[in-house]
Amino acid sequence: MNIQDLKLKLRSFAEEREWDQFHSPKNLAMALGGEAGELLEHFQWLTEDQSRRLTTDQTRMAKVSEEVADIAIYIVRLCDKLDIDLESAIENKIRANAAKYPVNLAKGNATKYTEFGR
Amino acid sequence: MNIQDLKLKLRSFAEEREWDQFHSPKNLAMALGGEAGELLEHFQWLTEDQSRRLTTDQTRMAKVSEEVADIAIYIVRLCDKLDIDLESAIENKIRANAAKYPVNLAKGNATKYTEFGR
Amino acid sequence: MNIQDLKLKLRSFAEEREWDQFHSPKNLAMALGGEAGELLEHFQWLTEDQSRRLTTDQTRMAKVSEEVADIAIYIVRLCDKLDIDLESAIENKIRANAAKYPVNLAKGNATKYTEFGR
Amino acid sequence: MNIQDLKLKLRSFAEEREWDQFHSPKNLAMALGGEAGELLEHFQWLTEDQSRRLTTDQTRMAKVSEEVADIAIYIVRLCDKLDIDLESAIENKIRANAAKYPVNLAKGNATKYTEFGR
Numbered sequence: 001m002n003i004q005d006l007k008l009k010l011r012s013f014a015e016e017r018e019w020d021q022f023h024s025p026k027n028l029a030m031a032l033g034g035e036a037g038e039l040l041e042h043f044q045w046l047t048e049d050q051s052r053r054l055t056t057d058q059t060r061m062a063k064v065s066e067e068v069a070d071i072a073i074y075i076v077r078l079c080d081k082l083d084i085d086l087e088s089a090i091e092n093k094i095r096a097n098a099a100k101y102p103v104n105l106a107k108g109n110a111t112k113y114t115e116f117g118r
Numbered sequence: 119m120n121i122q123d124l125k126l127k128l129r130s131f132a133e134e135r136e137w138d139q140f141h142s143p144k145n146l147a148m149a150l151g152g153e154a155g156e157l158l159e160h161f162q163w164l165t166e167d168q169s170r171r172l173t174t175d176q177t178r179m180a181k182v183s184e185e186v187a188d189i190a191i192y193i194v195r196l197c198d199k200l201d202i203d204l205e206s207a208i209e210n211k212i213r214a215n216a217a218k219y220p221v222n223l224a225k226g227n228a229t230k231y232t233e234f235g236r
Numbered sequence: 237m238n239i240q241d242l243k244l245k246l247r248s249f250a251e252e253r254e255w256d257q258f259h260s261p262k263n264l265a266m267a268l269g270g271e272a273g274e275l276l277e278h279f280q281w282l283t284e285d286q287s288r289r290l291t292t293d294q295t296r297m298a299k300v301s302e303e304v305a306d307i308a309i310y311i312v313r314l315c316d317k318l319d320i321d322l323e324s325a326i327e328n329k330i331r332a333n334a335a336k337y338p339v340n341l342a343k344g345n346a347t348k349y350t351e352f353g354r
Numbered sequence: 355m356n357i358q359d360l361k362l363k364l365r366s367f368a369e370e371r372e373w374d375q376f377h378s379p380k381n382l383a384m385a386l387g388g389e390a391g392e393l394l395e396h397f398q399w400l401t402e403d404q405s406r407r408l409t410t411d412q413t414r415m416a417k418v419s420e421e422v423a424d425i426a427i428y429i430v431r432l433c434d435k436l437d438i439d440l441e442s443a444i445e446n447k448i449r450a451n452a453a454k455y456p457v458n459l460a461k462g463n464a465t466k467y468t469e470f471g472r
Contacts, residue, residue: 001209013212013216016225017221019224025170026164026166026168027169027280027281029158029384030161030276030279030384030387031281033157033273033391034273034274034276034280037272039147039150040266040267040269041273043143043144043266044266044267045258045267046144047144048142048401051144052199055200055201061202064200065202066207066210066214068193068196068202068204069210071154072193072207073208075186075190082182083173084179084182084186090191092183093191094128094191098131101135103134106137144266145398145399148266148269149398151269151391152392152395152398154387155269155390155392155394155395156388158384158387159388162384163376165284238356242444246448249451252461253455254461260405261405262400262401262405263402265394265397268393269391269394275383276384278383279384282380284378286380287381291436291437297436297438302443302450304438304443305443307386307390308429308440309444311426318408320419325422325426326360328420329423330364330427339370339371342373
C-alpha cells in the first residue's frame with residue numbers, strides 16, 4: 001500500500017461516515033497530538049534500554065503498534081485536507097537534513113545532540 | 119517511495135551519522151511528541167474555518183509541511199527500531215475502526231463524535 | 237495551599253513510595269506530555285462553542301479536572317527536580333508577555349493572533 | 355502569589371488585550387499541548403542522568419523555566435474558563451493517588467512503574 005492509496009482509502013472511510021465535518025485541519029492536528037501523548041505514556045517510565053527491549057513484550061507492542069498506526073492515519077488525513085504531498089514533503093525534509101547535518105561534520109560530533117553538557 | 123524504502127533510507131541516514139545511540143524508542147517517541155506540539159502551534163489560535171483555508175498561506179504551508187514530514191520520519195524510525203510493520207499496523211487499525219464504526223451506525227449518528235452535547 | 241506546600245507534599249508522596257528513581261526531569265517531561273495529550277482528546281472533536289459549554293457536562297468535567305490536576309502535579313514535580321522557582325518563573329513570564337504585547341498595540345490588533353488570514 | 359490571584363491577573367491580562375475571543379477551552383488545551391511539546395524538545399536527546407544535570411546549564415534552564423511557566427499559565431487560564439477550582443482538583447487527585455498507590459504496596463514494588471519487563 002502506498003501513501004496515495006492510503007489517502008484515498010481513508011478519505012472514503014470518512015466520507016462514508018460523514019465525518020468530514022469533524023476533520024478540519026485544526027481538529028486533525030489535535031487528534032494527532034492526542035495520539036502522540038498516548039504513545040509517550042508507553043515509554044515515560046522506561047529507561048532507554050527498557051524501551052529498546054519493548055519488542056519482547058507482545059501485549060505492549062500490540063498497543064504501541066496501534067498508536068503508531070493512529071498517528072500515521074491522522075498524518076495522511078491531515079495531508080489530504082491540506083493538499084500536502086506527503087512523499088514530497090518527506091523527501092524535501094530528508095534533503096534539508098542532509099544539508100544541515102553533513103556526514104563529515106555530524107559524525108562523531110553530532111552538535112545537534114551534544115549541545116548539552118559541553 | 120514506499121514505506122520500506124523510506125525506512126532503509128532513514129536507517130542509513132542515522133547510521134552514517136552515528137545517531138543510532140540517540141534513537142532509542144523512548145527518545146524517538148519524545149521527538150515525535152515534540153513535533154506534534156509544533157504542529158499544534160500552527161493551529162491553536164485559528165478557527166476551524168481558518169484552518170481549512172490555511173492552504174492559501176504559502177509561508178505557513180511550507181512550515182506545516184515540514185512538521186508533518188518530521189512526524190512521518192519519526193514514526194518510520196520508531197517502527198524500524200521496534201520492528202513494527204507500519205503498513206500492516208495501519209491496515210489492522212483501519213479494519214478495527216471499520217468494525218467499531220460500521221457505516222450504517224456511524225453515519226448521521228457518529229456517536230464517536232457526538233458524545234458531547236446530547 | 238500554595239505552590240511551596242504542594243511541592244513538599246508531592247515530594248513526600250514520591251519519597252514514601254521510592255518513586256524518585258523514576259522522576260528524572262526527562263521522565264517527568266514525558267509524563268506531562270502524555271497528560272497534555274489526554275487533555276487534547278477531550279476537546280479534539282468539539283467546536284470552540286461546544287468546548288465553552290463543556291461546563292454543563294459533569295461527567296466530562298470530572299475527567300478534565302483530573303487531567304489538569306495531573307498536569308499541574310507534574311509541573312510542580314518537575315520544578316522541584318530542576319530547582320525552578322515556579323512562582324518567579326510565572327511572574328517573569330507575565331512581565332515578559334506584558335512587554336511583548338503592550339495593551340495599546342495588542343488590543344484590537346493582536347498580531348499574535350491574526351498573523352493568519354490577513 | 356496564590357492560584358486565585360494568578361487567575362485574576364491572567365484574566366485581566368487577556369481582557370485588556372481583548373484576547374478572550376481566542377481563549378476558548380479548546381484553543382487553550384491546544385496551546386498547552388504546544389508548550390508541552392516544546393518542553394519535550396529540551397529533553398528528547400538527553401539521557402536521564404543528563405536531564406538531572408540540566409540545572410548546571412543556565413542557558414537551557416532559562417528556556418525550560420519559560421516553558422514550565424507557559425504551561426502553568428495555560429493551565430490556570432483553562433481552569434478559569436471552565437470554572438475548575440484547580441486547588442481542589444489537585445487535592446482530590448493527590449487523595450485519589452494515595453488510595454490507588456498505598457505506601458505499603460507501592461514501595462519497593464511500584465507496580466505502576468514495573469509493569470514492563472516482568
